[in-house]
Amino acid sequence: GLEGKLLHPSLVHALRDPQRAGLNEDYSFPARRRPYRHQLEAWQALIQGQPPRSVLVTSGTGSGKTECFLIPILNDLAVELEQRQNAPLTGVRALLLYPLNALIKSQKDRLVAWSEPFDGGIRFCLYNGDTPETPVRNEWQCEVADRRTLRANPPPLLVTNATMLEYLLVRNEDRPIIEQSQGQLRWIVIDEAHTYVGSQAAELTLLLRRVLHTFGCHPGDVRFIATSATLGDASAASRQHLAEFLADVAGVSVDRVRVIEGQREIPALPESLLDSNRPRPALETLHARSPQERFLTLASDGRMSELRARLVTQPSLLSQLAEILNGRADAPARRETLQWLDLCT
Numbered sequence: 001g002l003e004g005k006l007l008h009p010s011l012v013h014a015l016r017d018p019q020r021a022g023l024n025e026d027y028s029f030p031a032r033r034r035p036y037r038h039q040l041e042a043w044q045a046l047i048q049g050q051p052p053r054s055v056l057v058t059s060g061t062g063s064g065k066t067e068c069f070l071i072p073i074l075n076d077l078a079v080e081l082e083q084r085q086n087a088p089l090t091g092v093r094a095l096l097l098y099p100l101n102a103l104i105k106s107q108k109d110r111l112v113a114w115s116e117p118f119d120g121g122i123r124f125c126l127y128n129g130d131t132p133e134t135p136v137r138n139e140w141q142c143e144v145a146d147r148r149t150l151r152a153n154p155p156p157l158l159v160t161n162a163t164m165l166e167y168l169l170v171r172n173e174d175r176p177i178i179e180q181s182q183g184q185l186r187w188i189v190i191d192e193a194h195t196y197v198g199s200q201a202a203e204l205t206l207l208l209r210r211v212l213h214t215f216g217c218h219p220g221d222v223r224f225i226a227t228s229a230t231l232g233d234a235s236a237a238s239r240q241h242l243a244e245f246l247a248d249v250a251g252v253s254v255d256r257v258r259v260i261e262g263q264r265e266i267p268a269l270p271e272s273l274l275d276s277n278r279p280r281p282a283l284e285t286l287h288a289r290s291p292q293e294r295f296l297t298l299a300s301d302g303r304m305s306e307l308r309a310r311l312v313t314q315p316s317l318l319s320q321l322a323e324i325l326n327g328r329a330d331a332p333a334r335r336e337t338l339q340w341l342d343l344c345t
Contacts, residue, residue, distance in 0.1 A: 003031075006047055007071070008078040010118070015071070018113035027113035035067070038262030042068035045258050046223055047075055052186075054224040054250045056193070056242055059262025061229055066110065066191075068260070069225040073187050074114055074122065077156050081121045088121050091180045093156040094187035095211070097165065099195045101128050104159050108143075111157070115142035123155035127164055151176045156184075162204060169207075169214055178214055185215040186222055190249065193226035193242060205249045212251070219251035266312045273299040280304060283339055298344060308344070 003012040015029035035043070038059055045055050046069070057068045073094045081089060098104045104126050115122045120141035125131070131147055138145040144155045154177045160168075168174045188208060190196070196204050212219055226246045239259050247254040273296065280286065280301040286294050298304045303325055310316050310324070318337060319329035325340060326333040 014117035046072035065227040089156040096159040124157035127160040182216040194228040224250040
């Protein structure tokens with residue numbers, strides 16, 4: 001339902017059918033799949049928001065924070081590609097900053113899956129200390145895999161870290177990247193923003209101000225996106241602190257920063273089952289039953305529902321869970337508790 005309204009049709013096609021890039025369905029976004037609420041909110045803020053807004057996305061690990069910013073960026077590039085009648089885009093439009101090389105490399109499959117369907121129109125480069133100087137054999141049209149090509153024909157998506165970005169600003173050989181990107185930079189992503197504290201945060205702020213100046217951009221024209229894992233205390237003060245950090249980095253007032261929070265939604269168990277409070281049968285008996293029968297049986301047991309209520313709100317020690325289930329926490333009780341937890345999944 002988002003095609004043509006919020007998302008460009010060619011991007012929707014790329015998301016729906018990444019197999020064209022020879023990749024499996026890990027990165028397929030079928031037409032009927034609904035995005036998470038925090039993802040949709042981020043897309044609306046970043047695609048429709050005028051003037052450009054900066055967005056802080058805070059959500060748990062594995063909850064799809066990357067999609068919050070990558071899909072609006074690819075959408076923006078797809079729109080520009082159509083306006084340029086599919087002439088491949090040259091010059092950096094989006095800087096994606098990751099604190100670790102492992103995180104940079106982890107993005108490759110997803111970027112290939114969603115960029116390759118554009119037949120070389122939208123390209124990316126993973127630029128870190130391991131990027132080779134001279135061209136290497138590369139099976140993807142969308143990937144710039146070496147520094148020589150990066151300098152000769154910079155792609156719109158540059159995925160790097162703060163150290164490499166610092167080098168890029170001062171090295172003569174990287175000058176062509178900046179010259180071909182003048183006035184085009186309009187997205188800066190700071191992943192894992194909570195890792196920048198104290199002097200690191202100050203250094204990053206100054207670095208990004210130099211980036212805007214060197215790339216010939218005005219802060220108000222660039223969308224800054226910061227992602228952060230759910231904060232320990234998840235307090236309003238913590239969120240405000242991160243929002244102020246992003247506003248500082250972006251050089252805008254804090255009211256131009258939108259904080260989007262993703263939270264797990266835990267379905268409530270049916271009251272009728274909770275009230276019945278029937279003790280569960282033996283493990284072996286339940287193993288033989290269908291998943292539906294197992295659910296009804298486990299949800300009717302008071303101790304199992306207490307176990308679930310505890311685990312969906314906070315981590316617990318195995319010994320504490322064994323106490324709830326068995327009234328004791330010795331080694332056999334802990335082993336049995338693990339078996340019950342396996343069955344509950």
